[in-house]
Amino acid sequence: MENNIRIENINAFYGDCQVLKNITLNIPEKQITAIIGPSGCGKSTMLRCFNRLIDLVEAATYNGNIFIGGMNILSKSVDVNDVRRKVGLLPQKPTPFPMSIYDNVAYGLKIHGTKDKNILNEKVEHYLRVAGLWEEVKDRLKSPASKLSIGQQQRLCLARGLAVEPDIILCDEPTSALDPVSAQHIEQQLIKLKKDYTIVIVTHNIHQAMRTADYVAHLYLGELVEYGPAKEVFENPKDERTKAYIDGTFLSDLNTNTEIVSKGKRFLKHPDKRQISAGVIA
């Protein structure tokens, strides 16, 4: 079975503000596809459509078709939890669960029915190795995950996500919160993983995209502006805006950009203690 992602005519809205405009895109399997573009223009939103995490945001609506490995994940008969298993997500900020390192990785396995201690031990070790964390934590698997450094936490999240054996890995600016050494670690792991997984990385760091990507998609203000093999897009961008972005300049319609950024960000505010919020994520 193919493990590519094919999306057709995706439109997404936060309230009245349109964040994704008629996106049609094919993400090939077992390659790293980078999605670049200025902050706040829909990259994260698009990612969250792929695993239907966007369903959890009240104020968000979307339509279109999303096919993963040929299966339409938006159809009513699809079990959303299965989709999420198949499509893993590594978020920007590492979020280890309030449990031990071992339990973090085992969590996904346990909820999907694995009970056998031996199997759990085996898999926990395996995925911690794949994430490049095993050597550093093998002696303290039962200690709280919160005690790890940020870079280690992110690798833990990677192991945790891999443990449920997805086919696709989505990464939402996975290294932007990390120091350069940890960031490099993660990038190297992702490159190694490419042979077994389809990987999509959202990044605002052009250099990271250049280092890791096989394919690149440029999302600008909610529109898919350019797409193609990495080499082509970086060396010979066809669109003005892509060229400008890569060269590090901004076009004069900075106004519109900030408007969408601030509107979008308003809906991403986290609830404060007295439940004051407008559209909360999960």
Add this chain to the structure above:
Amino acid sequence: MSLKKRKDYIVGNLMEATSILSGLFLVVIALALFLRSMPILFEIPLKELLLGTTWLPSEGKFGFMVPIAGTLIVTLIAMIIAIPLSILSAIYLAEYASGKLRSKILPLIDLLSSIPPVVYGVWGILVIVPIVSRIASTIGKYGIPFLTSEGYSAGYSVLSGGIVLAIMVFPLIISITEHVFRSVPSDIKEASLSVGATRWQTIKHVETRVIFSGVMAAVILGFSRAVGETMAVLMVVGNVQKVPGSIFEPAYPLTGLIANNYGEMMSIPMYESAMLLAALILMLVVLFFTIMARLILIRIERGMANE
């Protein structure tokens, strides 16, 4: 539906059922009280019940005026003391105090609210009552309206009740008010300060408008709590069945009515019904004020979310 999905569904339903039942509880209590106070509501017209001043159950006379007046007066005194002190303290904590000071004082105020009422009562008897007695004998002779005191006052009075009650209500009003002040958006404050206004001017002219309803909600909730406090007030307010003519005179709050007479409930017909009516009145007062306060707070939150 897979087994897992089914389990999720069932567990979810069970959980929701517990919270629904917990909420419905209010209805159960209200109904029970209402049903059991019906006998007396049929016998004696409501007006006579609420405004009558004689309380002679053996003769079938149930006038609630005295206890109602007693409750209102004690609560009023408590609020007069508590409101300014609480609001001023809360503003200081929210706007002027350093983080360190706040982190030391807020827990302390919190502890105030965990002290059992009966302990407040004991303290009231030990400290407040003698002080009030002393004040009564010095000021009482001047004949100032509401501040008179004939002869010797032992100190068990609405003033004592009011003071103790005020202290019990401080934490509630302070915590809500402090929170409301802290949630004033900083841009408004900054805008005022940057044109050269002092902190107090900013608060007085700019913030007051914003936080007014929030503070009102805090006051309403404090009032509601004060109305229902039984033990502490009972112990210091004197328990004399009279509407007090001065703050140094004793009174007989509604809560005291219930607490004092529960033992006699069974002997006289209608007595039980009367007691439960008193409880029902208290409950309705709290219901009304709580809903008002909650609606105000919701409107504020909605207003802030729309910015």
Add this chain to the structure above:
Amino acid sequence: MNRDMEEKLVKSLMILSLAIVVSSFFAVLVVIVWKGFPGLTLSMITKTPQGDFYLGGGGGILNAIVGSLYLGLASTAIAMVISVPASLSLQKEYLGKTKAAFYIRLALDVLWGIPSIVYGAFGFIVMIYMGLGVSLLNGIIILTMLQLPVMIRAMEEVIVMVPAELKEASYTLGANRTDTTFGVVFRQALPGLVTAVLLAFSRGIGDAASVLFTAGYTDRLPESLFEPVASLPLAVFFQLGMPYPEVQARAYTSALILLLIVLALSIASRYLEKRFRKNILR
């Protein structure tokens, strides 16, 4: 009055108010300790009232201490079993923002504000209907009802503060509501839940008005669910009402014991919260 003077005046008034509020706490503490400490003998807390206890003779208030513990522990345990699922069900994934949830929260707020004597009166009705006399069981039922709104409300406040990203991370792995709620949310909120329980327990054992009609009083240690039971607040109240100074002095000591228990609980819950905060995220 010029504005600087006004500012200074108001500021001093504020500090004065705060000083009054804070000193009232210490006033209560100091006086109760001062008056109650002399009577704090070993026999006070280890013996039940002997023959002429109420006339000044020997014995102690063990009956009330144990009675309060029984009443408190049982009612808090039952309330806890109901409150945990109830408060968890107020999350977004369950009743969250439905109309039902609005009314439930409103009802709980009202219930929280209802004076305990009203609970006592209601308990009186329950007592008659269920044919229970004044008894330990009755007291437990009423105290459970009294604690429920406090506990649910306090628990909900903590549950709402569980970071959205944490829940998201769980859903990303393909977990459903039950997995996320009990696997992640519960663990994250645990310190706060414990605090809520201690808070409710504090309120329960400190309350006199509700047990007045329903649990009665006795000089004996609690032996059966269907017999009256003593409680600390009532112990204070009754002893205070006796015309003998020695007995009244014992009332102060009883009040001190009650105060110490409640303060200890408060401090313990604060300490627990601080300690647990290290193991969970943010």
